Amino acid sequence: MPVPPEVSGTMSHEAGPAGTRAGEPGGPPARALVVSAPGDVSLEPRDRPVPGPDEVLIRPAAVGLCGTDLDILAGRIDPAYVRYPLVLGHEWSGTVLAGGNGSLAPGTRVVAEGIVPCGHCGPCRAGQTNLCETYDEMGFTRDGAAAGYAVVGETLVHPLAGPVSMADGALVEPASVVYRGLSAISVKPGRRALVVGDGTVALLAVALLGLWSPAEIVMLGRRPAQAALAATAGTARFETDPGAAGGGYDLVVEAAGTTGAVLTALAAARRGGTVLLLGLPPHGATAALPVDDLVNNDLTIRASFGYTSDAWRDVVRLLNAGRLGLGFLVTHRFPLAEWEAALGTLRDPDPAAPRGKVLLTLDG
Ligand SMILES: [Zn+2]
Ligand SMILES: [Zn+2]
Structure with missing residues (x-):
């Protein structure tokens, strides 16, 4: 602490x-x-x-x-x-x-x-x-x-x-939070990604994931009115139903900050996939995890707090170079x-x- x-x-x-x-x-x-x-x-x-x-x-x-x-x-x-x-x-x-x-x-x-x-x-x-x-x-x-x-x-x-x-x-501040998380996992080009959440952090996750050239980014949100922003950020699809969003994703980014979203994210990753936790549920929130599934699915779970000076430098460099809006x-x-x-x-x-x-x- x-x-x-x-x-x-x-x-x-x-x-x-x-x-x-x-x-x-x-x-x-x-x-x-x-x-x-x-x-x-x-x-x-x-x-x-x-x-x-x-x-x-x-x-x-x-x-x-x-x-x-x-x-x-x-x-x-x-x-x-x-x-x-x-x-x-x-x-x-x-x-x-x-x-x-x-x-x-x-x-x-x-x-x-x-x-x-x-x-x-x-x-x-x-x-x-x-x-x-x-x-x-x-x-x-x-x-x-x-x-x-x-x-x-x-x-x-x-x-x-x-x-x-x-x-x-x-x-830049929230973008650096997202960038640091994405930098901490090994995102490979051409992968399928799901972003859970439809707020600013989720939308930034979509925009920044684009830097790693994913094959597809799907957003699973709750507010249909966010669909246009999600499309501008770079989503291929915006869904509000977990069933429609589907599963089997190489990478799932949890950016909603609720324990329910964490469980949804864990369930949407493919075997051998990666789940990045960026959302911040209220202090003391707990969730019951299907632990055997995590092991059986060989999941990599990564949580990320805040940003580093390196992340800031990279995000500002990308902005100043016109590579990111x-x-x-x-x-x-x-x-x-x-x-x-x-x-x-x-x-x-x-x-x-x-x-x-x-x-x-x-x-x-
Ligand atoms: Zn903030
Ligand atoms: Zn110190």
């Missing part, structure tokens, strides 16, 4: 004299979406931080919301992985305001890794930054980016190329002031309309 650090962040603050704008040095506070405790969320003023020597001050432009944010709000996250109060927002892109020792000019459009690895523990040294022994992540154990300012360690910042949109950038997944945008409507869209999607990524926008 990761050990949460005693303190988060190294930022200090400066006062804002009258006559300056939010975002300028010494400017007035900007608003941040703060979760004080489970069930207690509001917009609060936050001063402009001063970045430390190896930190970058960034103005967030787009912040994606996901089911994990709802879990943070509801207090459903394993307490070892969250510390209140916190500013929400772990999927985001923005523009450099200051800092970075000159390597990142003000105005540079960037994304930033949210997991803050210590850099010297065994897993960090082995490149497994997702398993750092001191778990620390923006939007979980330290402030996230649904705010006027974000401060990030310089080594975690990745510049975006000109054509890459802020919406693309806001999806992610922004098509954004179906809803709300200004920060309309955060309640954004969370409502996430919590209770219109069953008749497609719902991909819900973004908060912070421009202007």
